[in-house]
Ligand SMILES: NC(=O)C1=CN([C@@H]2O[C@H](COP(=O)(O)OP(=O)(O)OC[C@H]3O[C@@H](n4cnc5c(N)ncnc54)[C@H](OP(=O)(O)O)[C@@H]3O)[C@@H](O)[C@H]2O)C=CC1
């Protein structure tokens with residue numbers, strides 16, 4: 001058999017056609033972004049036998065990766081496998097690549113697309129490793145990439161995966177989503193979702209395949225905002241009940257946004273939604289949870305992370321998520337609360353008190369019941 005054995009998802013298929021069983025892995029991979037997640041994904045791909053070119057903008061770090069086989073700045077404790085070549089030359093990184101992983105912070109993605117356009121091999125699949133929604137346009141990152149780089153299949157790899165655990169080979173799972181058609185499903189050798197999944201499948205890294213790119217992307221973008229809320233609450237001294245409530249209600253916000261944009265609710269209950277939400281909202285390893293925690297303890301924003309610049313996607317994405325939700329009429333009270341505290345100077349405790357005293361609603365939302373909350377009525381009288 002050519003490539004790894006592969007069981008495709010059980011989805012309706014025209015009668016009489018054989019189930020696809022195999023897919024050809026990509027063998028030459030470019031990973032753009034030499035930070036923690038780009039390096040971890042490069043390590044996963046290299047561990048399956050791929051030749052990986054890992055691009056970043058700092059020559060000293062590229063040299064350290066090539067000579068010491070460690071990312072000395074971002075993941076100093078993790079030895080990297082053979083097969084990763086770090087470079088600062090974009091044209092070289094992309095030359096002959098069969099698949100490209102985009103793993104710089106979401107706010108740099110449009111610029112990144114412009115930089116890579118002249119060097120991209122024709123039709124090469126582009127896989128998002130970053131998580132977010134673009135500010136201003138409200139575009140999912142896949143839509144941004146499709147606009148800037150037409151003619152390439154665009155997908156996302158997303159799930160509950162801390163880079164520092166993935167790179168050390170702790171068993172991890174993620175979802176690889178591309179929108180694909182029946183035709184794609186029936187020609188597995190050519191489907192980017194299938195090919196990318198076998199490419200990234202190792203003893204420790206287990207990708208699942210999805211065709212709900214919207215649902216997967218919404219999970220990755222919204223979970224970071226909810227993780228900031230969880231961090232704020234724990235930092236402010238609230239306990240586990242509060243965190244669990246935020247996770248469950250945060251998932252409801254995710255579901256509604258995903259569905260309003262054409263994604264599926266069940267995707268939100270999978271790895272890229274519930275899985276990543278649970279991980280990110282449960283550990284101070286998460287930069288999003290950690291930022292919230294420090295703010296909840298009363299540490300001023302500029303002193304968080306000891307004043308170091310750290311990528312916190314939920315901070316910028318609180319703006320884009322809330323803007324998008326307002327534009328399309330989806331109510332996201334937890335994201336609104338985080339947005340108000342981070343970007344409108346709202347007081348943390350009174351914002352959370354107000355969140356808990358909102359009108360009483362039904363669960364699920366579909367029943368559309370709203371009752372005045374006694375606490376908020378008392379405030380009015
Ligand atoms: N870390 C994790 O566990 C996971 C992260 N992600 C997502 O991956 C994305 C990247 O995060 P992560 O790798 O963790 O972040 P890091 O902070 O570890 O690394 C960021 C990387 O992006 C580079 N970068 C920053 N700004 C620019 C720019 N303007 N142009 C080009 N490169 C730039 C940095 O380069 P330099 O060093 O030169 O500043 C660095 O290589 C985020 O969207 C994050 O949500 C997803 C899953 C897991």
Ligand SMILES: O=C(CO)COP(=O)(O)O
Pocket residue numbers: 131159160161162163224227276279280285286287288289311312313
């Ligand atoms: O996305 C992540 C894990 O899946 C990483 O989360 P943080 O960016 O909050 O560290």
